[in-house]
Amino acid sequence: MISTPALQDLTMLSITNLHANVADKPILKGLSLSINAGEIHAIMGPNGAGKSTLGYTLAGRPGYDVTDGSVTFLGEDLLALAPHERAAAGLFLGFQYPVEIPGVSNVQFLRESLNAQRKLRGHDPLSGADFLKLARAQADAMGMDMDMLKRPVNVGFSGGEKKRNEMVQMGIIDPKLAILDETDSGLDIDALRVVGDGINRIMRKPDKAVLLITHYQRLLDYVQPDFVHVLAGGRIVRSGGPELALELEREGYKDLAA
Amino acid sequence: MTDTPIKDQAAHDAAARVADYEHGWSADIETDFAPKGLSEETVRFISAKKNEPDWMLDWRLKAFRMWQTMESPDWAKLNVPPIDYQDAYYYAAPKAKKTLESLDEVDPEILRVYEKLGIPIEEQKVLAGVEGARKVAVDAVFDSVSVATTFREELKKAGVIFLSISEAIREYPELVKKWLGRIVPMRDNYFATLNCAVFSDGTFVYIPEGVRCPMELSTYFRINAENTGQFERTLIIADKGSYVSYLEGCTAPMRDENQLHAAVVELVAMDDAEIKYSTVQNWYPGNSEGLGGIYNFVTKRALCQGNRSKVSWTQVETGSAITWKYPSCVLNGDDSVGEFYSVAVTNNYQQADTGTKMIHNGKRTRSTIVSKGITAGKSNGTYRGLVRVAAQADGVRNFTQCDSLLLGDQCGAHTVPYIEVKNPSAQIEHEATTSKISDDQLFYAMQRGLGQEEAVALIVNGFAKEVLQQLPMEFAVEAQKLLGISLEGSVG
Numbered sequence A: 001m002i003s004t005p006a007l008q009d010l011t012m013l014s015i016t017n018l019h020a021n022v023a024d025k026p027i028l029k030g031l032s033l034s035i036n037a038g039e040i041h042a043i044m045g046p047n048g049a050g051k052s053t054l055g056y057t058l059a060g061r062p063g064y065d066v067t068d069g070s071v072t073f074l075g076e077d078l079l080a081l082a083p084h085e086r087a088a089a090g091l092f093l094g095f096q097y098p099v100e101i102p103g104v105s106n107v108q109f110l111r112e113s114l115n116a117q118r119k120l121r122g123h124d125p126l127s128g129a130d131f132l133k134l135a136r137a138q139a140d141a142m143g144m145d146m147d148m149l150k151r152p153v154n155v156g157f158s159g160g161e162k163k164r165n166e167m168v169q170m171g172i173i174d175p176k177l178a179i180l181d182e183t184d185s186g187l188d189i190d191a192l193r194v195v196g197d198g199i200n201r202i203m204r205k206p207d208k209a210v211l212l213i214t215h216y217q218r219l220l221d222y223v224q225p226d227f228v229h230v231l232a233g234g235r236i237v238r239s240g241g242p243e244l245a246l247e248l249e250r251e252g253y254k255d256l257a258a
Numbered sequence B: 001m002t003d004t005p006i007k008d009q010a011a012h013d014a015a016a017r018v019a020d021y022e023h024g025w026s027a028d029i030e031t032d033f034a035p036k037g038l039s040e041e042t043v044r045f046i047s048a049k050k051n052e053p054d055w056m057l058d059w060r061l062k063a064f065r066m067w068q069t070m071e072s073p074d075w076a077k078l079n080v081p082p083i084d085y086q087d088a089y090y091y092a093a094p095k096a097k098k099t100l101e102s103l104d105e106v107d108p109e110i111l112r113v114y115e116k117l118g119i120p121i122e123e124q125k126v127l128a129g130v131e132g133a134r135k136v137a138v139d140a141v142f143d144s145v146s147v148a149t150t151f152r153e154e155l156k157k158a159g160v161i162f163l164s165i166s167e168a169i170r171e172y173p174e175l176v177k178k179w180l181g182r183i184v185p186m187r188d189n190y191f192a193t194l195n196c197a198v199f200s201d202g203t204f205v206y207i208p209e210g211v212r213c214p215m216e217l218s219t220y221f222r223i224n225a226e227n228t229g230q231f232e233r234t235l236i237i238a239d240k241g242s243y244v245s246y247l248e249g250c251t252a253p254m255r256d257e258n259q260l261h262a263a264v265v266e267l268v269a270m271d272d273a274e275i276k277y278s279t280v281q282n283w284y285p286g287n288s289e290g291l292g293g294i295y296n297f298v299t300k301r302a303l304c305q306g307n308r309s310k311v312s313w314t315q316v317e318t319g320s321a322i323t324w325k326y327p328s329c330v331l332n333g334d335d336s337v338g339e340f341y342s343v344a345v346t347n348n349y350q351q352a353d354t355g356t357k358m359i360h361n362g363k364r365t366r367s368t369i370v371s372k373g374i375t376a377g378k379s380n381g382t383y384r385g386l387v388r389v390a391a392q393a394d395g396v397r398n399f400t401q402c403d404s405l406l407l408g409d410q411c412g413a414h415t416v417p418y419i420e421v422k423n424p425s426a427q428i429e430h431e432a433t434t435s436k437i438s439d440d441q442l443f444y445a446m447q448r449g450l451g452q453e454e455a456v457a458l459i460v461n462g463f464a465k466e467v468l469q470q471l472p473m474e475f476a477v478e479a480q481k482l483l484g485i486s487l488e489g490s491v492g
Ligand SMILES: Nc1ncnc2c1ncn2[C@@H]1O[C@H](COP(=O)(O)OP(=O)(O)OP(=O)(O)O)[C@@H](O)[C@H]1O
Pocket: A022, A023, A025, A027, A045, A046, A047, A048, A049, A050, A051, A052, A053, A054, A096
């Protein structure tokens, strides 16, 4: 694997005073957050606080309009990039609700996606054989049957299978920054461990970073965060170390709502 | 797009906004035209040009007189501007010095046209082609005439006759006489009758008893000349126990005026014979403002005459300003099978009214209809299909599935199924769905790295998969690309 020591301690993602509207409604209201390479950050917060909105906004989803603030990703103006350019720059979003694409196999979807990214980065496309080798290795590591990779994207997958599939995709795409939106919800106890191990294996590297959106401590038992933040009312209202998650689990958000 | 023959900048910009129509260029080729307009004289001119026997001329004249008494149909959900039949040429042929003995004598300019289109009309090109690529014999029809037919000798060894219909009329008059107009009668419809009068060229195929055609056969139609209608005629006869897979492709230059294409295709399958007929229709669709484009009024019909015979139509329709087309199967033989797999894409101001007719006359005949309509821009797509079961036809089964995918909210998708059942034992199933391409799907694909147009193409190809996988492999890849190209600019 490539390791880029120069990246270590480098700011990977820097969000400053981010304001974003969804359907003309302000959801993010002055959110600031900085993530260095090599770090894992967890974001927790009440339902409707804007966690998914943050993920979508960073990934460039149409309809999520930034009205103020700035975001740099690896020193570049992230907000100036189209969604697929952000992906090619190394940003991966694990969806809270992975989407079904009938008639398109996972293999085809991922191969085309990966090669589109490679093209934008100026690399040659992976051959069918090389891609299959990579896909098989990642599916194996995530305990997913190769047959599932040949099925249409997420169609008929159970909730947990969809989440596991997101992690197989992450393994194949091998991003720099992964924003994982409630990847733990819907997973059974064994799957939770497999997914946790997968996140560590793929992302816990000096030149990578993770933003984990979660409601529960259980995933954090496997993926130890360096920082925990509370998002409420569209901003980060509290930050701390891993102990903050435990505190929230005990006490809830009652004192934090903005 | 750099080589489109468009001088005026505004028109060029408009054209650039259309889905890139890759084949929009025209070639400068010396052309022989019939006098403009349509009269008995035109009909005689065409027949004379082709050195046709008297019976053929008489047949044409009969059709012409019949056509003069007929009216253009208006039952389709199409808005067809009046067509001035006197303002077009009915015959345009590249000027040839003499009859061609071999490909070497074909105008190099025409060879270049086909090369540019990626059509292998030189046999050695195919032979030297991609490893593992199957051979495809090609009949290349340029405006009104067939300019080259490849692999004839090799096919002849297998007993397969593959040549232009003009040649067939001269060389195999008995076969042609027996079947021409038997499957699509002269009086069938306005455009078919017109075709009978003025058809200029097309393809003739005969597969003898028990022969499995050793390669794919294909015809490639190109309209090049301006103001010219194309009226081709295809006749395929599959004798007992034979098999053939046939593909037709078509393109035309971008022109501001509309051009008429009114073809007739007749297929007949005897006992245990099978014909697989695939079409990738990519006539120029007009620009994003709805200017120009081909009017495509086509009559295609198959007669499953023999017991256990089978005909399968697969069509990918992306081109033409107007498409009016219902490839059908008349299932006369007991246990015969008809299939229709269709993807029809319309974008901008395109209109398509397309579907099929499955006429179940024989016992235990079966038919499958899978129609995938994709509409975008301000276009309209209609599926129109008839399933008819005759009183004597016991044990008939039909399955119909019609799915529509809408891109945007200014387009329309319509489904018009007609079911006429006179035998109570028939099992008829019909399923229909309409869906929109979802923002969720688009964003999901873009987040994984696909550009917007690539994402649309991927999702649309997934939607159309059941049909695309019916195509021969080489053409499936081509068709997939074409779907993407046709929908460029349709989202966002
Ligand atoms: N399209 C939309 N139109 C209007 N409001 C929206 C839209 N999308 C999201 N919202 C609102 O934005 C707010 C933030 O939603 P978001 O999905 O980001 O919350 P969340 O923190 O991820 O919640 P959860 O923990 O339940 O996943 C919610 O109040 C939601 O209703």
